[in-house]
Amino acid sequence: MTMNKHIGTSFDDFLAEDxxxxxxxxxxxxxxxxxxxxxxxxxxxxxxxxxxxxxQTSRxxxxxxxxxxxxxxxxDTMTRAASALGFRVKVELIDG
Structure with a gap:
């Protein structure tokens, strides 16, 4: 019987391995x-x-x-879109 190397790991671990x-x-x-x-x-x-x-861009x-x-x-595109819609962008780095 073969063991699945991914059993017991997270999906993130699986994606990282691949x-x-x-x-x-x-x-x-x-x-x-x-x-x-x-x-x-x-x-x-x-x-x-x-x-x-x-x-001030194309569709x-x-x-x-x-x-x-x-x-x-x-x-730049994201902040221009947010501004055009009356919003602002908040970007944040989080501990991985």
Missing amino acids: GLLEEATAIAVKRVIAWQIEQAMQATGTNKSTLAKRM TVVDRMLDATDTGLTL
Whole structure:
């Protein structure tokens, strides 16, 4: 009988062993950010085109920002979006 090397470890340990933890974390963070921006858009009655105009950017940039799998979001884009919606960004590092 073979022993499963992952039994007794956390899912984070499993992802780290396979070299996927950083990518999975980045996608999870991006999903939260995209969701929060979508919620702010709904709360303020702002559509994508209006947000793009307020940010002085293209609708394509807004679409990429709201794409939960595109982890290339910059702090500049995120803060411009938040500001355009009447919010601000808070970034925090936590003990790993």
